[in-house]
Amino acid sequence: MTSLLEVEDLRVRFSTEDGVVRAVDGVSFEVDRGQTLGIVGESGSGKSVTSLAIMGLLRGRFTVEGSVTLGGDELVRADPDFVRELRGNRMAMIFQDPLSSLHPYYTVGNQIIEAYRLHTGATKRVARKRAVDLLGRVGIPQPEGRIDDYPHQFSGGMRQRVMIAMALACDPELLIADEPTTALDVTVQAQILNLIADLQEEFGTAVILITHDLGVVAGVADEALVMYAGRPVEHGTLRQVFYEPRHPYTWGLLSSVTRLDREPEHRLRPISGNPPSLIDVPSGCPFHPRCPYRMLPEPCSTEVPEYAPVNGGHLVACHLSEQERTETFARDILPRVQSSVRKGG
């Protein structure tokens, strides 16, 4: 039984003037067709580098280790031409800032047509028809009239739709959306997330949705992966991660968010301190300087916790025993993170 995308022990390092950045340090996960994996974590936790490594889009002085397979084809050690061929054909990516990936001097139609022809060899006429279809499909009003417009003639939300149309031009099996709605207003965010979910249903695409917003994951993902300091710390179904979270960092995130469904009188419980630099990652568990439940010095500052299953497919990297975790969660965390709605009945 293999999944469409399998990432195993992915490690990415950059060498910089200040030292070696361990941007991604042992990330493993799988995503299946028709599934959405939400990756959450604060800025600098390695989310974008993970996705760029999968897409073969890393730049700079870097090394990649581990394995990424798409439909059984290994990508990490593959010929760059082979990966380029897959990109846009079997996998595509959309970014927070659509302007960074749209060419300012070509009409959006041209860009979609070129991408489509490059991968399918279709004639111009067929490709243009496909481009109009796609623009309409992603909710651009009067696509025939807009296809010859330039990117700057579109609003932020409309540009993100154009990006999605371009990403979908070749029916990719895998779509990575890296903070696709972070720069957009909430009503537009709702439109775009809805669009991604609809298209996924229609095309059966596997989706990786990267975001810093737990609420976005709660709304659209099937599974959630929480990253901290370049490492995965918790991974499970939405129910597992939101209702039975087992990692102190996940607890901290859930206790930090303001929520519409909770009494406003509720005091937030932030995580103390700041995320670490990935040049100088704390020893042992990278979260230990900020963790209220750490055991010092051993094992939390001396040994890297194993990323292991706690039950079913639920993975956690923490030295606490399962009993300590369930008890602590029930005692300290649940009363804080539970929705007022649930408490009420």
Place this chain on the structure above:
Amino acid sequence: MGSATTNTTSSSTADTTGDAAGTGGVLLEVTGLRKHFPIKRGIIFQKQVGLVKAVDGLNFTVRRGETFGLVGESGCGKSTTGRLLTRLLRPTDGQIVLNGQDISYLPQRQVRPIRRDMQMIFQDPFSSLNPRHTVGSIVGAPFRLQRVETEGGIKRAVQELLELVGLNPEHYNRYPHEFSGGQAQRIGIARALALRPKLMVCDEPVSALDVSIRAQIINLLQDLQEEFDLTYVFIAHDLSVVRHISDRVAVMYLGHIVELGEARQIYQHPLHPYTHALLSAIPISDPDVDQARERILLTGDVPSPLNPPSGCPFRTRCWKAQDICRTERPPLAEKATGHQVACHFPEDRALIPASDR
């Protein structure tokens, strides 16, 4: 979902505090406030080619000690409003009365002394801190600018401020780039706090911060408010942050306030279709709660403020629009005590699940 007709308890308690403008309860009173930016073209003979009505007739009061939230999507005029209140901008029309004094059109020279009473915190903590100055000189600047004597000297006062906002006082000689985003925001707060202002206008102070750091700063702002009896105008596009911190909330759209009321009224009994759309679009970090609630998906984009719609500003995206919405702008009118809405067809609609209705 609970019934939408029940009255909140807060709307009846509002009677006692009332909207008694002019009494000791009101710190800031805004009437008919407008800011129009002329758009000019041409190099030598600048010709006006349009007018951005960034803020177009706001009326509200802010009470002493409360947090007044201002929400709406980008471009609706929140920052312009904040900059008018602190008189970083001069109004095109209307009145701003702070603490009984009309400050609307004071020349900048006369605004300076008032800055002791009102300060502003910005979204991007770094861009508001001079990178060539040490933290000590940044946080101490208000004392020097206002020629304020401090007991034990400026350095001691600055170190006390740093400690107050949770920074290490020994970092006095460090430069802004040596701090993280959350710490830089604390520096901005320390500077704003230096002269013990009465009013702080916070313009998206946590929008650029990660969730764990955001929570730290929200708690800090709440603690400082309690300790120093501060009044906040809290501007943000995130309705869940605004609900968490605000006593009263105004929802803005295209330069207008479309709904205003106690936080509980706005969130549990929203009346304006735009408020409904906003509330239904905010993600909630609970899969069952998030996926079970009613969604309103708006179509289209916010119209250009250069060419706003006639009548109701929201009519081009409103699913309830009728002919009258095109011809007549609905006035901001009181529908329940302290709860105002600008809509011809307001409707109490429960959009966020809550047990405390």
